Amino acid sequence: MAVVFALGALVSAAEPDDPAAAIARELRERGVEVPDDWAAAYAETHVDPPDGAAVPHHAHVARALASRGVPAPNNAARRALVAAFAPDAAARDGALEAVLRAREHGPVALLSDTTVPEYARRALLSAGLRWRPDTDREPLFDAVVTGVSCGWLAPHPEAFAAVAEALGVEGTALTHVARDPEARPGVEAVGGSFVDARARSLGDIEFR
Structure with missing residues (x-):
C-alpha cells in the first residue's frame, strides 16, 4: 500500500482574497511596473493547455505582463508569486x-494541484507537517x-500516475485520502x- 494525502485533507490554508492585487504589490516591490489594467490582464487566458x-502560475503572471509589454527580469514573476501566496497553514x-x-x-x-512554486512544501512547514x-x-x-512539478492537475489520472512513479509503485497500490470527491475517478x-x-475524522481512518 502507498497512501497519497491531498494537501487539503491535511491542512487548511487561506489564499489571498484578491490574488491579482497581492501579486501586483509584490511585483512593485521587485521593481516591476505593473500595468494600469493589471486586473484585466491577470484574468485573461494566456496559455491554453490540454x-x-x-x-505554472508564474508563467501565467509573466505572460500577463508580457501581454501589456511589461518585462519581468530576474525571475520577478516567480518571486512575486511565491511571496504573494506565502501560506499561513494549520x-x-x-x-x-x-x-x-x-x-x-x-x-x-x-499531492496538491497547486501551480504556485514551493507552495505545498511551505504549507506543510507552516502546519508543522514537513x-x-x-x-x-x-x-514526513x-x-x-504538485501540479507545477508534474504538469497535471488532480483529478486527472496523469497526476496519480506521477505520484505512483515518484513512489516507485504501481497505480493499483495507491490509496488517496482527500476531501474532494471529484478526485475519486x-x-x-x-x-x-x-x-x-x-x-470521517483523520483519526478514524484505518490503513490496511
Missing part, C-alpha cells in the same frame, strides 16, 4: 497521526507531487482506491 494539464485535527499511521503500511506522498517528529529534518513524506482510473476525508 484538459487536465497544469499551467494542520487539521489528527493530520500528523494519520500520516504516521499510514507510514506503518508503506510509502506516503503528498518533518518527521523526533528526527533531524527527515521528510516520501514524495511531494482519477485515482480509480490508475487502479487505486479513494478515501473521503470528509466522511
Whole structure:
C-alpha cells in the first residue's frame, strides 16, 4: 500500500482574497511596473493547455505582463508569486497521526494541484507537517507531487500516475485520502482506491 494525502485533507490554508492585487504589490516591490489594467490582464487566458494539464502560475503572471509589454527580469514573476501566496497553514485535527499511521503500511506522498512554486512544501512547514517528529529534518513524506512539478492537475489520472512513479509503485497500490470527491475517478482510473476525508475524522481512518 502507498497512501497519497491531498494537501487539503491535511491542512487548511487561506489564499489571498484578491490574488491579482497581492501579486501586483509584490511585483512593485521587485521593481516591476505593473500595468494600469493589471486586473484585466491577470484574468485573461494566456496559455491554453490540454484538459487536465497544469499551467505554472508564474508563467501565467509573466505572460500577463508580457501581454501589456511589461518585462519581468530576474525571475520577478516567480518571486512575486511565491511571496504573494506565502501560506499561513494549520494542520487539521489528527493530520500528523494519520500520516504516521499510514507510514506503518508503506510509502506516503503528498499531492496538491497547486501551480504556485514551493507552495505545498511551505504549507506543510507552516502546519508543522514537513518533518518527521523526533528526527533531524527527515521528510514526513516520501514524495511531494504538485501540479507545477508534474504538469497535471488532480483529478486527472496523469497526476496519480506521477505520484505512483515518484513512489516507485504501481497505480493499483495507491490509496488517496482527500476531501474532494471529484478526485475519486482519477485515482480509480490508475487502479487505486479513494478515501473521503470528509466522511470521517483523520483519526478514524484505518490503513490496511
